[in-house]
Amino acid sequence: MSMSKIVDVKFTLRRHEYEKPFHITGSISSESRNVEVEITLESGIRGYGEASPSFRVNGERVEALLAVENVVKDMITGFDVRNYAKIFEITDKLFAFPSLKAAVQFAVLDALAQELDVQVCHLLGGAKSRIETDKTVGIDSIEKRVEEARKIFEEGFRVIKIKVGENLKEDIEAMMEIAKVTKGAKYIVDANMGYSPKEAVEFVKKIYQAGIDISVYEQPVRREDIDGLKFVRFHSPFPVAADESARTKFDVMRLVKEEAVDYVNIKLMKSGISDALAIVKIAEASGLKLMIGCMGESSLGINQSVHFALGTGAFEYHDLDSHLMLKEEKFRGKFIQEGPEMRVREE
Amino acid sequence: MSMSKIVDVKFTLRRHEYEKPFHITGSISSESRNVEVEITLESGIRGYGEASPSFRVNGERVEALLAVENVVKDMITGFDVRNYAKIFEITDKLFAFPSLKAAVQFAVLDALAQELDVQVCHLLGGAKSRIETDKTVGIDSIEKRVEEARKIFEEGFRVIKIKVGENLKEDIEAMMEIAKVTKGAKYIVDANMGYSPKEAVEFVKKIYQAGIDISVYEQPVRREDIDGLKFVRFHSPFPVAADESARTKFDVMRLVKEEAVDYVNIKLMKSGISDALAIVKIAEASGLKLMIGCMGESSLGINQSVHFALGTGAFEYHDLDSHLMLKEEKFRGKFIQEGPEMRVREE
Structure with a gap:
């Protein structure tokens, strides 16, 4: 052999x-x-x-x-x-x-x-047979953000990721308007490090007071500001996630030791398979929750995260939509995509 | 399928x-x-x-x-x-x-x-092609402990595990005498929770003063006494391991958070494969070191730990000798044992 x-x-x-x-x-x-x-x-x-x-x-x-x-x-x-x-x-x-x-x-x-x-998802444990991805609303005018969210919701996506972080006032308004046209959807809100800790808390308090629920609030503050993350975590009514702050298993071990976050967003592009596997196990042992995200992968690259997520079964939320935003001549994933659903063919 | x-x-x-x-x-x-x-x-x-x-x-x-x-x-x-x-x-x-x-x-x-x-060790990663086990000297009269250690050394084992914890004075004397007849060997000393924290420190200080080196000092104090473990760790010149204190991945996460030990002794019999895999990853991410041990497994049960150790390659020391102490009619391991060496047949 x-x-x-x-x-x-x-x-x-x-x-x-x-x-x-x-x-x-x-x-x-x-x-x-x-x-x-x-x-x-x-x-x-x-x-x-x-x-x-x-x-x-x-x-x-x-x-x-x-x-x-x-x-x-x-x-x-x-x-x-x-x-x-x-x-x-x-x-x-x-x-x-x-x-x-x-x-x-x-x-x-x-x-x-x-x-x-076999398939890679089976090598990794074959824990799930299907997952569901969100789709993302980028930063734009309030009207265009609302229009995009409505379109995503009408396409059948039930988890919507909303990018914020450049303008607190507009972000709050956009969030309120999006919620009106996507009733029943879940929201992952991602500030990509754009807020100060106090702005970050102001954002979620306003949203909470409006009766809107956020499922995961990603990386509100700068990546190095672990104390800031922890401050937001303990002042936010919604779970707080580290993304840019959590690249390696060592980063995640520190976040766990410091009780800084509720969630980590694993991206294979930040961690490779080896550190991602370690982060999954650290999460199991510490009560940390996980979502999985992406950078700018085509269907070939998203395939990696789909198999990782199906194999380990480790994720509450899947943000695997980059290939849906790219022009590709040929779909190259070893998985089936139907609307938000992703699965492998069962033999 | x-x-x-x-x-x-x-x-x-x-x-x-x-x-x-x-x-x-x-x-x-x-x-x-x-x-x-x-x-x-x-x-x-x-x-x-x-x-x-x-x-x-x-x-x-x-x-x-x-x-x-x-x-x-x-x-x-x-x-x-x-x-x-x-x-x-x-x-x-x-x-x-x-x-x-x-x-x-x-x-x-x-x-x-x-x-x-394939073989199980390959499913788990095929990290190593061979490992070497220690062999254990139980508690007995000083003469018999020395005789047993000499025999183990002559059989070719280069890591000797020494059980202590019932009588501090005799343990120190036995350790000194064993060192004289097994020059060049490495020692894992296991007190199985038998000492108080101060007795535990006294033991290692005496051994250190005699110029003898201990590779791993296992579970000197009671399993619940995490502060005691930490006390021994920071007063011992030798690495301190948790065994009875470290059964699940949750136990190990706490030990890591509290910086209580240098080593954990993974036993599949305490953790199963699932928690053992998690502990391996926690160790990778935190600088914790690992050894692997056993209970009273026959060759069929030791086979599990051999494949786990070969597959993950995660262990500094292997204490997989229970089958060598048991009477068995038939060897049932899917591995080859030659003196201290354990390996799988290469296809």
């Missing part, structure tokens, strides 16, 4: 335009530039992963990822994918390229799953 | 005599009574596990384990072993029968591995 040794690694740049520019606190994107990772085994089997680097969150540049193709190739060539824990340990050294770490680690699991004739 | 559904579960009592009575703080055993768990899949494949209950550590009785055969059968029959995370979640409810939880969870992995034509 040395046929499951890695013999080749190949990186390819993939560009996808957004359906429309995607605006969040401090950033507007019109295109997503990702790196497709292909690993080839001696048996000829090919495993695929996708890195969607984020300069804002991870400090990563797509050019830098492409430049380390041979470094990664030298790191993992010759290893047997059945020894995936070894490969995870070695690729943990790619901590300055976390999205690449995720792509390489997933490509290894994808190849192993094919060798064993 | 519904052929991988569980259709039957069977428990069998297995008794094994110790080669000689095994004496540790507060307990002398002449026989080990374990429960063999057999699960059968629709395909006819059979997976095996073994529960070695400990009344002293877990409050478990073998009679009680045997009595819940039908409960467990009802719990897991009909589940597909490819959805092992679901089965782990359900069997986590068996927290009052942790050794049984371990056996059932391992039997599921054993069956799944056969379905996929």
Whole structure:
């Protein structure tokens, strides 16, 4: 069975335009530039992963990822994918390229799953047979935000993610108006670090007083401000999540020790598979709750998070909608998407 | 592939005599009574596990384990072993029968591995190809303890576990004498909760002053005395481990939050596979170190820990010697033992 040794690694740049520019606190994107990772085994089997680097969150540049193709190739060539824990340990050294770490680690699991004739979600435990994703309303004029939310709700999505953080007054108004046209929906509100701790608390108090419920309130304050997160957590009627503050398992262990948040938003692009698995277990042991999110992955990259979520069954909320916002010629996920629902074909 | 559904579960009592009575703080055993768990899949494949209950550590009785055969059968029959995370979640409810939880969870992995034509250690990551176990010197007269240690050293073991905790003065003397006849060996010293915090510190200071090194100092004080553990940790020149204090992932999370120990001794019989996997990840994220130990498992039960250790590669020390102290008619491990070395056959 040395046929499951890695013999080749190949990186390819993939560009996808957004359906429309995607605006969040401090950033507007019109295109997503990702790196497709292909690993080839001696048996000829090919495993695929996708890195969607984020300069804002991870400090990563797509050019830098492409430049380390041979470094990664030298790191993992010759290893047997059945020894995936070894490969995870070695690729943990790619901590300055976390999205690449995720792509390489997933490509290894994808190849192993094919060798064993199962799906990756089954390798990871097969905990769930289906999940439901939210869809996101970016920052825009109040009218356009409301219109977008209404459209998402009419498409059948029952969890709506709302980006805030650039203008407290407009955010509160938009939230109130969106709630009127999407009765029965759940809301994940994401400030992407845009508020001060006191603004963050003001936002949720106003929303609470209006009788609106927020399911998760993501990263209200700066990533380094752990005390600020904790301040918001203990003054907010709604659960508070760390996203930008929670990249590695070490970050999450600290957040747990400091009782700073109710939720962590795991993104494979921040943590890779290896740290994401560790965060799942830390959450199990500490009462922390989890959601899973994404950067700018295409269907190939979202596939990774879908299988991770189905396999571990670890998440209360799934925010896996980037591929729904990108123009793609061909759907490349090994999963079925029907409206908000994502599942794998049952054999 | 519904052929991988569980259709039957069977428990069998297995008794094994110790080669000689095994004496540790507060307990002398002449026989080990374990429960063999057999699960059968629709395909006819059979997976095996073994529960070695400990009344002293877990409050478990073998009679009680045997009595819940039908409960467990009802719990897991009909589940597909490819959805092992679901089965782990359900069997986590068996927290009052942790050794049984371990056996059932391992039997599921054993069956799944056969379905996929791999070994369990590969399902768990295949991190290591071999490990080395210690062997244990029980409590006895000083002469007999020294003689036993010499014999173990001559058999080729390079890590010797030494039981202490019933008589501080004799323990110190025995330790000094053992060190003289086993030069070059490493020592794991286990007090099984026998000392007060101050006795525990006195022991290690005397040993340190004599120029002897201890690799791990296990559970010097009572299990509930987390402050006592921490006191010993910060007054001991050697790393301090929790064993009886660390049964579940929740226990370990608390130990980490309180910075109470350097090491945790994972035993599948205390934690099952599910909590053991969580503890491995908590350790990765917090700098905690790990060893793996056993109760009174036969080769069938030790097999579980060997595959867990090879798969995760998470352990600095392996204390997997119970089967070496028991009389067994037939070796039933899916691993090769040569002196202290344990490995699986490479395909």
